[in-house]
Amino acid sequence: VPTDTRVRRARAAWWNHPAARALAYQALAIGGVIALAWYLIDNTLANLATRRIATGFDFLGREAGFAISEHLIDYSAEDSYARAYVVGLLNTLSVSVLGIVLATIIGVLVGIARLSSNFLVARLATAYVETLRNVPLLLQLMVWYGLLIALPGPRQALEPIAGVFLTGRGLYYPVLAAQPALGAMLALAALGALAALALYRYSRNRQLQTGAPLPLLWPAVVGSVLVPPLIAYLGAGEPLTLDRPELTGFNFTGGGALSPEFAAMLFGLVTYTATFIAEVVRAGILAVSRGQWEAARALGLQPGRTLKLVVLPQALRVIVPPLTNQYLNLTKNSSLAVGIGYPDLVSVANTTINQTGQAIEGITLMMAVYLTLSLAISLSMNWYDARPGRESR
């Protein structure tokens, strides 16, 4: 019987081949995106031409012509748009960085408080988290701002803490001013700290070798930290003086001042983001298994040291990625400043767009800055998370 032993390879048509199809789909997708972009750009150029709107980033060099109420670097209405953008960016950065630091501190405390065995403390923390996190941030900012500017004027200023004045025009607080003695004191303090460190190292080595630490180690360490600055103080006088705000005429001078806009932004961002950070911290601590607590307890560690030495280091692995997200959220949420008149990047960009009509450039610039900020925060947090000794076990 003649049999054809050659197995005929089933050959599909080339257009049914997965690779060919994949290529076609991708070409189609890219083509579609390009066509869409082409269409939009074409329309935009036509519209810009009929509306006689200029294109390009030349406007950045021109005089801005508007004042900005808060600026960390010198700025006046005669400066360029580029400088106005930088002023806005610095305002965004200052409120974000300060906000991230404060929100982390409050968030960690509240997150731990929610897990407290103390009924009242746990309930208070829960009430705080649930209330603030379920109300839009912009509403909260408007309330804080409204309350701050409704405060009495400088002459009837509230003084909740001695030296700190709350007025409808801002918050005034004492600052430390450096005196000539500061340099000498810092130098002596540094020497003292180095000596303390050396003592501690020596004692630790000794303990490792002989089992017994240096006698009177802690008094010696504390003494070497405290005594040199004390000598400097006795010899050269006060290193720092308190510069208090004083009411002169209609307003306060001296000391430090926060505008109501900045104070409302900072307070609103911190109290809002702290609720989310508290949840992140709580989830991270809960992710550490009970056995870890019990083992630490069996070793005789106090609850506080258990948290610090055993639980938090492990919880951090769970906490860092979502914490990064909250930092990003806080930075992006600082853009709500435009709602209460704090001159952040978005406000400056908005004014620029209204004046020049160059919406595309203005918005592109704004988005590029936020993207860069987001990327920078993500990268630095990834770097922190990837440091040696933090890999998961």
Add this chain to the structure above:
Amino acid sequence: MSTLAWGWMRANLFKSWGDAALTLLALAFLYNVGGAFVSWALIEANWTGTPDECRAAAGACWSAVREKHRFILFGTYTYAEQWRPFAALLVFFGLVLASTWRGLWGRWLVAFWGLGFALMAWLLAGDGSILAIVPNAQWGGLPLTIMLALVGNIVALPMGILLALGRRSDMPAIRALCVAYIELIRGVPLISVLFMASVMVPLFLPEGVTTDKLLRAQIGIILFTAAYLAEVVRGGLNAIPKGHVEAAESLGLGYWRRTLLIVLPQALKIVIPPLVNSFIATFKDTSLVVVVGLYDLLNTTKTALNDPIWRSFFAEGFVAAALVYFIVCFFMSRYSQHLEVALATGRRA
């Protein structure tokens, strides 16, 4: 005092000296801050007075909210027709309540939502014969807030699913496009997307085509939400064991049938709780449309209390609006937590 209560207090409030100190601190805080708020909001408050009577009272002036509640809830919607947005709200909350009953989940519920949605649109917009037409420039308050969030999520969900599938695709060009879109949007604040939608969309469209403010803001919210939903859906897709895909492949199912019949139904079920959370986030985020001049609940509240007679009682208005946001968000988030437990069938390690 009974021994039981005393024992409870010993265990929960006064376990140690430090604990007792914390309890006292918390009590002091509660008395000072909580007590002051209660006295302001309830005890010393004026509920029905004129502005002058309010100013004389030491507490809150709820008559400001009472006086302005129609504007706060419905904005500039034609006053005589305001029963329509109210009815639309009832339809919405009815649908939400019905959806919390899992016995109803299925095709019918989707159909109900479709019908309810058409009903709400008809109530708000009118048709010119039975209901007079109310242009959307007049829509405002709570219905607008809900509509922006609802439409934003419903339209963004299919986009999000496609983006999530694209991000997990084997085709590098598709993957790159999806990743670029998702990360670009997630890297910028919503305000910038709203600004883009409000000033750039008119430039993008050919001459003669006009869009209204509401549509532009809605487009901005949809584009923004889609990127976040994509990440939510991707979480669900990642949770489906590879074996399911391989089993479907060995049965000879192609990509789309595999995805639509096997992977997506399971993945979407897993992500229902985070989808509810995303809706909550969008609901709060719609308050940003203030910056492009729409009258959502926050903006109507702000505008209502700009009235010189009632201006000094702005805090009362914001507290009332905050209460509305809080009720909606709090109960939805509780429900989503409940779902998370209820839906976790067979996925417990």
